[in-house]
Amino acid sequence: METVTLNDKLEILLDGSVTTPRGFTAGAVHVGVRTDWDKLDVGIVASEVPCVAAATYTRNRVPGASLVVSKQHIAAGPVQAVVANAGCANAATGKQGMGDAAEMCRLTAKKLGIDSEAVVVASTGVIGAYLPMGRIGLGIEKIELSADGGLDFAKAIMTTDTRPKHIAVRHGGWSIGGVVKGVGMIHPNMATMLCFVTTDAAVAQPFLQASLKEAVDSSFNMIDVDSDTSPDDIALVMANGLAGGDELHELHVGAGAFAAGLKHVCTHLAKAMVADAEGASKVIQATVTGAASLGDARLAAREIIRSVGVKTAIYGLDPNWGRILSAIGNSEAAVDEYRTKLSFLGPDGSEVCVFRDGAPMSYDAAKAKACLEPRDVMIRVDMGLGEGAATAWGSDLTEEFVRLNSVYTT
Amino acid sequence: METVTLNDKLEILLDGSVTTPRGFTAGAVHVGVRTDWDKLDVGIVASEVPCVAAATYTRNRVPGASLVVSKQHIAAGPVQAVVANAGCANAATGKQGMGDAAEMCRLTAKKLGIDSEAVVVASTGVIGAYLPMGRIGLGIEKIELSADGGLDFAKAIMTTDTRPKHIAVRHGGWSIGGVVKGVGMIHPNMATMLCFVTTDAAVAQPFLQASLKEAVDSSFNMIDVDSDTSPDDIALVMANGLAGGDELHELHVGAGAFAAGLKHVCTHLAKAMVADAEGASKVIQATVTGAASLGDARLAAREIIRSVGVKTAIYGLDPNWGRILSAIGNSEAAVDEYRTKLSFLGPDGSEVCVFRDGAPMSYDAAKAKACLEPRDVMIRVDMGLGEGAATAWGSDLTEEFVRLNSVYTT
Numbered sequence: 001m002e003t004v005t006l007n008d009k010l011e012i013l014l015d016g017s018v019t020t021p022r023g024f025t026a027g028a029v030h031v032g033v034r035t036d037w038d039k040l041d042v043g044i045v046a047s048e049v050p051c052v053a054a055a056t057y058t059r060n061r062v063p064g065a066s067l068v069v070s071k072q073h074i075a076a077g078p079v080q081a082v083v084a085n086a087g088c089a090n091a092a093t094g095k096q097g098m099g100d101a102a103e104m105c106r107l108t109a110k111k112l113g114i115d116s117e118a119v120v121v122a123s124t125g126v127i128g129a130y131l132p133m134g135r136i137g138l139g140i141e142k143i144e145l146s147a148d149g150g151l152d153f154a155k156a157i158m159t160t161d162t163r164p165k166h167i168a169v170r171h172g173g174w175s176i177g178g179v180v181k182g183v184g185m186i187h188p189n190m191a192t193m194l195c196f197v198t199t200d201a202a203v204a205q206p207f208l209q210a211s212l213k214e215a216v217d218s219s220f221n222m223i224d225v226d227s228d229t230s231p232d233d234i235a236l237v238m239a240n241g242l243a244g245g246d247e248l249h250e251l252h253v254g255a256g257a258f259a260a261g262l263k264h265v266c267t268h269l270a271k272a273m274v275a276d277a278e279g280a281s282k283v284i285q286a287t288v289t290g291a292a293s294l295g296d297a298r299l300a301a302r303e304i305i306r307s308v309g310v311k312t313a314i315y316g317l318d319p320n321w322g323r324i325l326s327a328i329g330n331s332e333a334a335v336d337e338y339r340t341k342l343s344f345l346g347p348d349g350s351e352v353c354v355f356r357d358g359a360p361m362s363y364d365a366a367k368a369k370a371c372l373e374p375r376d377v378m379i380r381v382d383m384g385l386g387e388g389a390a391t392a393w394g395s396d397l398t399e400e401f402v403r404l405n406s407v408y409t410t
Numbered sequence: 411m412e413t414v415t416l417n418d419k420l421e422i423l424l425d426g427s428v429t430t431p432r433g434f435t436a437g438a439v440h441v442g443v444r445t446d447w448d449k450l451d452v453g454i455v456a457s458e459v460p461c462v463a464a465a466t467y468t469r470n471r472v473p474g475a476s477l478v479v480s481k482q483h484i485a486a487g488p489v490q491a492v493v494a495n496a497g498c499a500n501a502a503t504g505k506q507g508m509g510d511a512a513e514m515c516r517l518t519a520k521k522l523g524i525d526s527e528a529v530v531v532a533s534t535g536v537i538g539a540y541l542p543m544g545r546i547g548l549g550i551e552k553i554e555l556s557a558d559g560g561l562d563f564a565k566a567i568m569t570t571d572t573r574p575k576h577i578a579v580r581h582g583g584w585s586i587g588g589v590v591k592g593v594g595m596i597h598p599n600m601a602t603m604l605c606f607v608t609t610d611a612a613v614a615q616p617f618l619q620a621s622l623k624e625a626v627d628s629s630f631n632m633i634d635v636d637s638d639t640s641p642d643d644i645a646l647v648m649a650n651g652l653a654g655g656d657e658l659h660e661l662h663v664g665a666g667a668f669a670a671g672l673k674h675v676c677t678h679l680a681k682a683m684v685a686d687a688e689g690a691s692k693v694i695q696a697t698v699t700g701a702a703s704l705g706d707a708r709l710a711a712r713e714i715i716r717s718v719g720v721k722t723a724i725y726g727l728d729p730n731w732g733r734i735l736s737a738i739g740n741s742e743a744a745v746d747e748y749r750t751k752l753s754f755l756g757p758d759g760s761e762v763c764v765f766r767d768g769a770p771m772s773y774d775a776a777k778a779k780a781c782l783e784p785r786d787v788m789i790r791v792d793m794g795l796g797e798g799a800a801t802a803w804g805s806d807l808t809e810e811f812v813r814l815n816s817v818y819t820t
Binding site for chain 1: 469470471472473499501502503504505506507536537538539540718719722723725726728730731732733735736738739740741743744745747748764765767768769770807808809811812813815816
C-alpha cells in the first residue's frame with residue numbers, strides 16, 4: 001500500500017473515506033436492487049450543513065436519468081447529501097427513469113429534512129432496467145447515518161468491484177476524503193465510475209471546480225480498462241467548511257496544498273480502480289516525458305495503456321515494444337521516431353531500453369521479461385521533443401476479462 | 411458465400427484475384443522471413459505495362475519504412491509492380507529499414523526490367539525487426555510470375571490470417587481483382603492490412619483516387635477487430651488500361667459502374683477480414699439509419715462494433731442492448747434517445763425491437779437470443795434524426811483472441 005506523503009504536512013489516511021472530514025455522516029443498506037445480489041446496494045452521504053459543490057460528468061451523449069437530475073441540482077446551488085444505488089444504472093429508462101431519480105432525491109431530502117434540490121443521486125449497474133422503487137424507498141428510510149459509515153457507503157456503490165476503494169488526506173486544519181467504484185467500462189474521460197469526495201475545508205466554488213478538473217484530468221481521465229464510457233459517470237466534491245479557517249481560493253496561500261491533496265485523493269482512487277479492474281492481472285503504468293506539450297503527453301500515454309495489442313502483450317509477458325511505438329503513432333501526439341526512446345523499468349528501478357534513434361536496441365531478453373513479471377509494469381517513453389509529461393494507468397486484457405464481460409446481464 | 415450481383419451487368423468472380431484483369435501476373439515463394447514459418451512469404455504482382463495508381467495509407471504517425479518508400483514511388487507517377495513480404499513489418503527499423511525497403515524495390519525492378527520507382531513495396535508482421543535481406547533477395551530472384559499466380563500472392567501476404575482473401579468482378583469489357591490480408595490490429599482508418607487491387611480498365615488518376623477513397627471509407631474504414639492501427643496499412647489500386655475502351659473519369663457514363671465494382675471488391679474483402687478475425691466467433695454487423703448525416707451514421711456504426719462491451723456481450727449471446735445505446739452515446743454522433751430505435755435482426759429477417767421512445771421494450775428473450783446465435787449477428791439502429799445511413803462490421807472479443815495476442819512475438 002502507498003504510504004508516501006506528498007510533503008511534510010500532507011498526512012495520508014489509507015483507512016479514511018468520505019466521513020473522515022468533519023460534519024459528514026454516511027450509511028448503507030441492502031435492499032435487493034438486483035434480486036440475485038446479497039450486498040449493501042443503497043447508501044447515503046450527508047453533511048450537517050449545505051456544501052459548496054463541484055462535479056465533472058460523463059461525455060457520453062446518452063446520459064442516465066440520475067445523472068441528468070444530479071446535474072440540475074448541482075447547477076442550482078449548494079448540495080447537502082448524496083444518495084446512490086448499485087445494480088441498476090437507471091439509464092435508457094425514459095420518463096419513468098427521470099421520475100424515479102427525482103423520487104430518490106425527494107425521499108432522501110424528506111429523511112434528512114432538507115430540500116430535494118440539495119440531494120445528488122447516482123446509479124450504477126445494468127443499463128435499460130427500471131429501479132425497484134418500492135424496495136429503494138423502504139431502504140432509504142432504514143439507512144442509519146453515522147460518522148464511521150463511509151466504508152459501508154463505499155461498499156454500497158460497488159458492482160463488479162471486488163473491494164471498496166477509499167482514502168483520505170489531512171493537512172493542518174482540513175481533510176479530504178473520497179470513495180470510488182468502477183472496474184469495467186473504464187476509459188479516459190471517465191466511465192462506469194462514481195466518485196464522491198468530501199472536505200471540511202472552506203472552498204470557493206470556482207476554485208473547487210478548477211481543482212477538481214485538474215485532479216480528474218490527471219487521474220480518472222488517465223486510466224483505461226476497456227475503452228468504453230458509461231451514461232452515469234460522475235466525480236463530485238462537496239466542501240462544507242466545518243474545519244473553519246479562511247475560504248480557499250485560487251490566490252490563497254493554502255490553495256496549492258488543497259489542490260495537491262485533492263489530486264492525491266483522485267490519483268489514489270484512480271489507481272485503485274485499475275488495480276481492481278475486471279479480470280486484470282496487471283497494472284500497466286505508462287509515463288511519457290519529453291512530449292511537445294502536456295496534451296500530447298497525455299494523448300500518447302493514454303493510447304499506450306488503451307491499446308489492445310499492448311494490453312495482451314503485457315499479459316503474455318511479451319516485451320513486444322513495437323506495439324507500444326505503434327500505439328504512440330496511433331495517438332494524435334506529435335512524434336519523431338528518431339527522437340523517441342522506449343524503455344521498460346524493473347521493480348528495482350533498472351531500465352531496459354528497447355528502442356532509440358529510430359532503431360531497435362539489442363537488449364537482454366531475460367531482463368526485459370523480468371520487468372513484465374511484477375503486478376505493476378512500468379513503461380517509460382521519452383519523446384525527445386519538449387517538456388510535456390504525463391502518466392497513465394491501464395489494466396491488461398485477459399481471458400478472464402472476456403469471461404466476466406460475456407455473461408454480465410442476463 | 412456471397413453470390414449476389416450488384417446489377418445485371420456486374421459479374422462476381424469468387425475465385426478471382428489480382429491476376430483476373432488482363433496483363434497482370436503474380437507469383438510467390440517461401441524464403442523464411444520468419445524462421446519458424448513454413449509458408450509462402452514473399453510475392454510479386456506485375457503488370458505488362460505501367461499503371462495509373464491510387465492509394466490510401468495508414469494514419470499512424472510512425473509509418474513503416476516500406477510504406478514511406480511506397481508513398482514516394484506512388485506520388486512520383488505510374489507504377490508497374492508490387493513486392494510484398496509477410497513475417498516482418500520493417501517498421502521501427504530506422505535508416506537500415508529504409509535501405510532495405512529501397513533494396514526490395516531495386517531487386518524487383520531489376521528482375522522485371524523496369525525502374526525502381528515503378529515498384530511498390532509492402533511489409534507486414536512483427537514491428538521492430540530487420541528484414542533478412544539475403545534470403546529475400548534470393549527469393550525475389552526465384553519467383554515465377556504467371557497469369558494464375560494471384561492466389562499464391564494472396565497466400566504470401568498472410569500472417570495470422572487462416573485463409574487467403576480474394577475476389578474479382580467483371581463488367582462488360584473490364585474487370586477488377588483484389589486481395590487483402592489482415593486479421594488483427596484492424597480498426598477504422600485501416601490497420602495491419604495490405605490490400606492490392608488491379609484493373610484492366612483505363613482510368614484517369616483523379617477518378618481512380620476518388621473512387622478508391624469512397625470505396626475504402628465504406629469498407630476498410632468501417633471494420634474493427636481490436637481498435638489498433640499499424641504502421642504499414644495500404645490499399646493500392648493499379649489500372650493498366652489493357653481492356654481498351656475509353657478512359658474512365660468522373661463524368662464518363664461508365665464511371666458509376668466502375669466505382670460500384672471497386673466498392674464491391676473492397677467491401678467483400680473487408681468483410682472477409684472480419685470473418686477471419688483473430689480468435690473471433692462472430693461477425694457483428696451494425697447498420698445505422700436515420701442519422702443526422704452520413705458522417706454521424708458512420709461514427710455511430712463504428713463505435714458500436716468497436717465497443718468492447720458490445721463485442722463481449724455478443725460473444726456471450728447476451729442481448730445486452732444497453733451497451734449498444736451506450737456505445738452510440740460514446741460516439742460523436744448526434745443522438746436523441748427518445749427518437750432512437752434499437753433492434754436485433756434474426757437470420758429469417760425477423761426484427762426484435764429492444765428499445766424505442768426512450769425506454770426499454772418488453773421482448774421475447776428467446777427470440778432475441780436466437781438473433782445472436784448465428785455467426786452473423788445483425789444490429790439495426792434507427793436514429794430518427796435524418797437521412798444518414800452506414801453499415802460497419804466487427805468481430806466479437808473472445809478468450810481465444812486474448813490467447814493469440816498474448817503470445818505472438820517472442
